[in-house]
Amino acid sequence: RKEVEQDPGPFNVPEGATVAFNCTYSNSASQSFFWYRQDCRKEPKLLMSVYSSGNEDGRFTAQLNRASQYISLLIRDSKLSDSATYLCVVKSFVGSNTGKLIFGQGTTLQVKP
Amino acid sequence: EAGVVQSPRYKIIEKKQPVAFWCNPISGHNTLYWYRQNLGQGPELLIRYENEEAVDDSQLPKDRFSAERLKGVDSTLKIQPAELGDSAVYLCASSLVVWGSGGDEQFFGPGTRLTVL
Numbered sequence: 001r002k003e004v005e006q007d008p009g010p011f012n013v014p015e016g017a018t019v020a021f022n023c024t025y026s027n028s029a030s031q032s033f034f035w036y037r038q039d040c041r042k043e044p045k046l047l048m049s050v051y052s053s054g055n056e057d058g059r060f061t062a063q064l065n066r067a068s069q070y071i072s073l074l075i076r077d078s079k080l081s082d083s084a085t086y087l088c089v090v091k092s093f094v095g096s097n098t099g100k101l102i103f104g105q106g107t108t109l110q111v112k113p
Numbered sequence: 114e115a116g117v118v119q120s121p122r123y124k125i126i127e128k129k130q131p132v133a134f135w136c137n138p139i140s141g142h143n144t145l146y147w148y149r150q151n152l153g154q155g156p157e158l159l160i161r162y163e164n165e166e167a168v169d170d171s172q173l174p175k176d177r178f179s180a181e182r183l184k185g186v187d188s189t190l191k192i193q194p195a196e197l198g199d200s201a202v203y204l205c206a207s208s209l210v211v212w213g214s215g216g217d218e219q220f221f222g223p224g225t226r227l228t229v230l
Contacts, residue, residue, distance in 0.1 A: 008153070043204060043221035044156065087155050099210075100169060101219065103155030 003027055006088050006104035014112050017078045021107045023071040023088030030102075032091035033064055035073050038106065039084045047073075047086070078111045085109070115139070117222030119205050125228045131193035134225045138187070138207030145182055146219065147190050148204040156204055156221075162188065163210065195229045202226050 006023045013019050025033075033050035048055065050062040050071055061074040071088055088104035118137040126132050138145050144163050148156035159178065161169040164185040173180065177196070182188040192199055202224040208217040 004155075043223050045221070046218050089155075100158055100161070103157070105154050 003102045004088055004090050004104035006107045008105055010108040010110050012110045013078055018076045021073045021086055023104055025069050025090045027092055030090045030092045033071050034089040036087040036089055037084050080111050083111045117207055117220055119222035119225055123226050127230050128197055129194040132195050134190045134203050136188045136205030142207035142209045144208045144210045145188050146206040150202045197229050200229045
């Protein structure tokens, strides 16, 4: 079983739609969580960190459920420019993965006009 | 401010040939990472340096891969000999780790796209 699992998609949605991505992680010792965005043939870039209380950045909302080891990203009012791959990332601070980022395989979003 | 610089951007070689990738991290960043990203997958860590010390190389295939970060600044990753399965994008990232702060955003370079024929 992969340490971080995501539905690879692709998710094809019309402009203006709301779309949600889910991610599960297996290491209960994980302590930091992030969403990275990767455009086609480009490098990953940090989109937002995910906090236990949930956090929002404009049209983007990230939530964490530690009990279920589940992370989500909600995008409201999708724009064409949101088309990209969204990588769920988990960081642990104990054990063999100390300070190591574990990436999910990514979920591809395609926003259509 | 300059980001993480990598070269070359693309490399095509025949199997059994050697290949090397170079990375210059963001100035002042003490931690450097090499990742490999296969098509349709997320990046996977190969090696992590804190200054000039390799602190996590558990995922580096040591029979054919080697890395160095002399003087704790730029770094090279080498494959010798390359195999067909090594075709991937090799990403370098850097961060400024301040112990106890809990957060250290990793900044990625554009990557080197390797094709082994």
